[in-house]
Amino acid sequence: MAGRERKQTDLDKGIVIPDDWPGYPLDLFNSPEHYCEDLECVYIPHGVIMDRTERLARNIMDDLGDHDIVVLCVLKGGYQFCADLVDCIKVLCRHSNKTLPMRVDFIRLKSYLNDQSTQDLHIEGAENLSVLSGKNVLIVEAIVDTGKTMKTLLDHVEAFSPKMIKVAGLLVKRVPSGTGYLPDYVGFEIPNRFVVGYALDYNEYFRDLNVSL
DSSP states (O other), rough: OOOOOOOOOOTTTTTOOOOTTTBBOGGSSOOGGGGGGGGGBBSOOOOHHHHHHHHHHHHHHHTTTTEEEEEEEEEETTTHHHEEEEHHHHHHHHHSSSSOOOOEEEEEEEEEETTTTEEOOOOOOGGGGGGGGOOEEEEEEEEEESSSHHHHHHHHTTTTTEEEEEEEEEEEETTOOOOBOOOOOEEEEEEEEOOOOOTTHHHHHHTTTSBBB
């Protein structure tokens, strides 16, 4: 079973950031000097991201504990969220009666040109997804925009006949052209604005920031 298409509830949306949220002033945080002139604010501090990731890990553990899973990390933007999420799950495994054996595989999607989502989706690493057959799959993505890219990926993954598919998305944008797709595990619902940091980039810049801006 893949992610859900249904009426969203506040719980499903994760932490909802309103449209008028101004973020935090940059001078409250340590940011690389070479980026300062390019940034407007700190939108989601690193500590808040980590706390929310820990909660998502607990929800995943509650739902999928005692099942072997394949974590499918969507590169490049999802690598930091995926690494932190997997680390949080491993910590929970050490302090729980449940276990969650994980194998981590990677896939790379390209659907952005500069800061705009495009109709073309290029999937790299797709030729190795036969290992998903009969497996419980957790797709980990940093950001869900219109939902079209994720729906295309889900269709592609389902072609390999996995036993189950769940999706964890750190950020979900509110966009007018959205499909209504909602991941199973959502970190934050954010306005329709371009964000960088925490492995999200603009033309390969800003991935090394620890916060979302």
